[in-house]
Amino acid sequence: MNKPRETLVHARAVFKSYDRGKITVLRDVSLDVKRGEIVALWGSSGSGKSTLLHLLGGLDVQDSGHISICGLDPRTETNRLDLRRHHLGFVFQLHNLIPDLTVEENLRVPALAAGRSAAATRERLLELTDRVGIGHRLNHRIQDLSGGERQRTAICRALMPTPRLILADEPTGSLDEQTGSIIFDLLKTLAERDGIGVVIATHERRFAESCHRIARMRDGRLDEVPQ
Numbered sequence: 131m132n133k134p135r136e137t138l139v140h141a142r143a144v145f146k147s148y149d150r151g152k153i154t155v156l157r158d159v160s161l162d163v164k165r166g167e168i169v170a171l172w173g174s175s176g177s178g179k180s181t182l183l184h185l186l187g188g189l190d191v192q193d194s195g196h197i198s199i200c201g202l203d204p205r206t207e208t209n210r211l212d213l214r215r216h217h218l219g220f221v222f223q224l225h226n227l228i229p230d231l232t233v234e235e236n237l238r239v240p241a242l243a244a245g246r247s248a249a250a251t252r253e254r255l256l257e258l259t260d261r262v263g264i265g266h267r268l269n270h271r272i273q274d275l276s277g278g279e280r281q282r283t284a285i286c287r288a289l290m291p292t293p294r295l296i297l298a299d300e301p302t303g304s305l306d307e308q309t310g311s312i313i314f315d316l317l318k319t320l321a322e323r324d325g326i327g328v329v330i331a332t333h334e335r336r337f338a339e340s341c342h343r344i345a346r347m348r349d350g351r352l353d354e355v356p357q
C-alpha cells in the first residue's frame with residue numbers, strides 16, 4: 131500500500147480584508163497541497179493570489195481561519211523563522227535578488243541564515259546552478275544577467291535550504307513566452323522529480339492547465355477547477 135503523501139499546505143476557512151474590513155480579499159478560502167504536487171493559483175489581476183501566498187508564507191496574517199504549513203502555524207515568529215530557514219522557498223515575479231551582488235553571493239545569503247557550513251553551501255549552489263543552466267554565471271552580478279537567468283537564480287535561491295514547499299508568485303510574469311515556459315517546466319520538474327510541493331500564482335491559462343490541479347481565485351473565493 132502506498133504511504134499517504136505528506137500535506138504541506140493546509141488552509142481552512144481563511145478570511146482576509148484590508149482597510150479595516152472595507153475590502154475583503156479572501157472569503158472562506160481552503161486549500162490543501164501535498165508533496166510532489168504543483169498547484170496553480172489561477173486568477174486575474176487583483177483576485178487575491180499574492181494575498182493568499184503571503185499568508186501561506188507568513189508575510190501577512192489572516193483575519194480568521196486556520197493555516198498550517200509543513201505542520202506549523204506561520205503566525206508564530208519561531209515557526210516563521212523555522213519555515214523560512216528550512217522548509218519554504220519563495221519565488222517572486224520580480225526576483226528580489228540583490229543586483230550589485232553576484233549569483234554566488236546571492237545564493238549564500240539564505241545558506242548563511244540557515245547556518246550551513248561554507249563547504250556544504252558551495253556544494254549545494256554548484257549543484258543547483260548547474261542543474262538550471264547558470265553554472266557558468268556564478269561570478270556575474272545579477273544586474274548583468276538576462277531576465278530568465280535572474281529568475282533561475284531566484285529559483286536556486288529558494289531551493290538553497292532544501293525546502294519541501296515552494297511558493298511562486300507569478301514567476302513567469304516578467305519573462306517572454308519561451309523563457310516563461312523554461313521557468314515553469316523547471317518548477318514542474320521540482321514537483322515531479324524532487325517531490326517538492328509547488329504553489330504557483332499565475333493569470334496565464336496555459337501554465338494553469340499544465341499544473342496537476344487548478345485552484346481558481348474569483349470574487350475572493352477559491353474553487354478547484356475539475357480537469
Ligand SMILES: Nc1ncnc2c1ncn2[C@@H]1O[C@H](COP(=O)(O)OP(=O)(O)O)[C@@H](O)[C@H]1O
Nearest residue numbers: 148149155173174175176177178179180181182
Ligand atoms: N496592503 C494592502 N492594502 C490594501 N489593499 C490591498 C493590499 N494588498 C492587496 N490589496 C488589494 O487586495 C486585492 C488583491 O490583491 P492581490 O492579492 O495583490 O491580487 P493578485 O495577486 O491576484 O493580483 C486587490 O484589490 C488589492 O488592491
Ligand SMILES: [Mg+2]
Nearest residue numbers: 179180299300
Ligand atoms: Mg499578485
